[in-house]
Amino acid sequence: MEKIRTAIAKARAERDATGAGILAPRKTAPERTTVPDTVGANWAALPIATFDTDLMRRNRIVSFIRGPESASIDMMRTRIMQQMRDNNWRRLAITSPTAACGKSTIALNLAVSLTRQRDIRSLLLELDLRRPSLARMIGINPRPVDFTEVLRGKASFAESAACFEGNLAVGSNSNKTRDTSELLSSAGVTDVLATIEADYQPDITIFDMPPMLAADDMMAFAAKVDCVLIIAVAEQTTTKEVDICEQELARQTNVMGVVLNECRYMGREANYGYYS
Template identity: 40%
Template sequence: MEKLQAALEKARYSRQDSQKATRVEDFAKQANGSDLWSAIPNFEVPDHVLQHHRVVTRQAGPNAAPFDILRTKLLLQMRQNNWRRLAVTSPTPKSGKTTIACNLALGLGRQRDMRSILMDLDLRSPSISDFFETVPPHNIGDVLTRQIGFEEQALRFGDNVLCAMSSQIESDPSRILLAEDTVEVLDQIEATYKPDIVIFDLPSVLVNDDTRAFLKNVDCALIVARANTTRYGQFDICEREVNEHTNVLGTVLNAHPYNDKT
């Protein structure tokens, strides 16, 4: 009996040591991840610049509320399906997809327990740099083609949002978005920085083949349509095209006329 008791005690202490070692290892990984994020240069955007571009989610408030509702709905669905990569696209240009993407990213930035990466992959017409009025040190195409590392190109907004922007047009975006190198680079970024969610601002579906080339790399997509501009036929074609390559997470009807009497 005494030998059995001694064996049980030894097993219990061994189990506790193993659990303690696991907790220490997990803490070390988290600390290392924090170091990686804090090593990315920070950039600041004045409030009036954000407001000019209708990016209103830096702070909570009435203007941020619709985007916060959208953020919460997206997060719940993505967590339920264990999805991390979200594409934001539209049937045609000027629908507000970049506005939605930027507001989602900054809204997620207010979630202190979450880390997000925002990537501008509208390589023919990059605009996130314009929205933040910030010129990155390099273009995101240089990262995807392995000319530089992600840490040399990305900028950090606050503590927990990384932005990969571009200020120049790529001459052959489809080649980059179709390349296996791009897939490997994105996988490496995700494995290294371990974001909870990655938001890709993609081109409009009906203007070229860039988005079709890339959608296989995301878990789901949000389609942004513009009231009184996007035609039903355009939206229908866009939804079917997106659904062929990934999951349609939802649709946003942007710029709908506001009536304060309803």
């Protein structure tokens, strides 16, 4: 027993002499670095707006409430999103051959329908600068800062936009604008749109454009989008007008298809006219 005690004492002495008995500091897990959700913060900072149910109904925004009336818009939404994902497209322009075809109504219906898909963030940007209507249609008129000022680089998107349902941001205008085709074709607008997309990273950006045959605005902007949807009106828009639009747009971008609006002779199986 004495020999064992002596051996232990000797071992302790040797350990103390070499410093082996000093406990090393405890290693702690490195602190987690939290990556800030800058995009989420940008969305959260946008001014919040709410849909006025009565106003939406008066302006025929039927996609506001899911039901039989919204079914055709939801079907169009799904087809559009499928085609855009398949082609890796993110920018969709909506135009028409002439005025009074309902393009702004359909653009807004599409955007509102997308709000019900919570994992999708959408932008609806008004580029029909000669005859703006979106702010009036959704009850956010007058705007504190027109979206045109954002396009000119004089204001930020957050100063102009209104956010609905947390995943739809609308950039609209209260005032008419001149020199629109020059503005839309400018390099400055290209940079502004790139900045907005970098800050908010939308899954889809919808551009409400002027009528194709009314001015050169659509042609001035066409190269900046991935695809275009043409809105035609039954018993008003001619086949020749649609053909002209398709041929002119196809030289600069992709023509996704044509929506036939206000058609009274569709069967039950087809809630809207759409073809590629």
